[in-house]
Amino acid sequence: MDILKFPENCLDVLAQFLIGLSIIKEWDIDEAYVLATASWPYRNLPYDDYIEVLDLLEDERRIWIEWEDNKFGKRGFAQMIYYTNIGTIAPNNNYLVFTSDGTMVGQLSSSFVSSLRNGDVFLLGGSTYRVSSIRGTRVNVTPATGFRPTIPSWTGEANSRTHELSQEVLELLEEVATYTRLEKDPMTIFTGVLGLNRPVAHAVSGFFQEHVATTFQVPSNDLILVEQVEAPLPTYIVTTCRGRAFNLALGHLFAGIATNDNIIVHELSFDENGFMIKLSHEVEIALIPEIFKQGNSKDVLQKHMMESQLFAKRFREISSRSMLNPRRIGAEEVSPKQFQQRAEQIMQKHRQM
Structure with missing residues (x-):
């Protein structure tokens, strides 16, 4: 059985929570910390992390802080930003794809772009393209006719296989490999224990026999x-x-x-x-x-x-969730280009700090 795990000490959600508190009234900093740590996911929240989140929110003008009086409260547009951006679902922006002559050839999702690097080849609209650069919400490409894509055009969005299930898979691999090395038929495991039908069991058994004969090794708890x-x-x-x-x-x-x-x-x-x-x-x-x-x-x-696109994507999600970079300001929706530029400004600013 898989162990149920809950995210702990998520600082972007904490930032959202603190902005919400500031709307209600002015808060004593220590009193708000006690309230935050009363929630199970934040029971072990380091006080220094809490202060850094407050400091960041003040720096980005989401709250004001009086350190001498040990208090914080809301700034002008905090309430409007809070109620129009509350939630934890990450935004998913589309990127425009342009060739070197300025022709737009399509769009890509941010999830797909997060796995791209300069030089990667991908399939779009039945043609292959090579990535030249990624700037803002724009992917610059050159045609790569005849080249095989290095990035799959679609990958599933299911969660990763859990640690517990992976351990079971490793134990099964080791047991089947031992059977094969001892020249025993692993079909008994596949049909008798796992309940596979004979054609499938025969195919898997043949694969194992070829693999072990070639490498004499399979992954295990102690081996990659x-x-x-x-x-x-x-x-x-x-x-x-x-x-x-x-x-x-x-x-x-x-x-x-x-x-x-x-x-x-x-x-x-x-x-x-x-x-x-x-x-x-x-x-x-x-x-x-x-x-x-x-x-x-x-x-x-x-x-x-x-330096990866994966990190840039995650930072955009977190900057939005923490309301440092809101997607909406009142009734106005921030354009994808402005949203991306603002996320990059925040990242560069605080990386230098």
């Missing part, structure tokens, strides 16, 4: 399988069977290690079982466990993600 594929460019397939969320983090860490060595990442794609990465030059695989041993993995991953 890394294979280099014979291809025009160095291509690696990393099989973890730990879910898309894990693979997303590990894949971007791999890409960060490559980027630090001035290696270009040409393609990076994920699924529930692993990821594939295509590079301009070979990378030293032994560097990955060394980075974990040295404790540098978080820094490498963070540095790489900060």
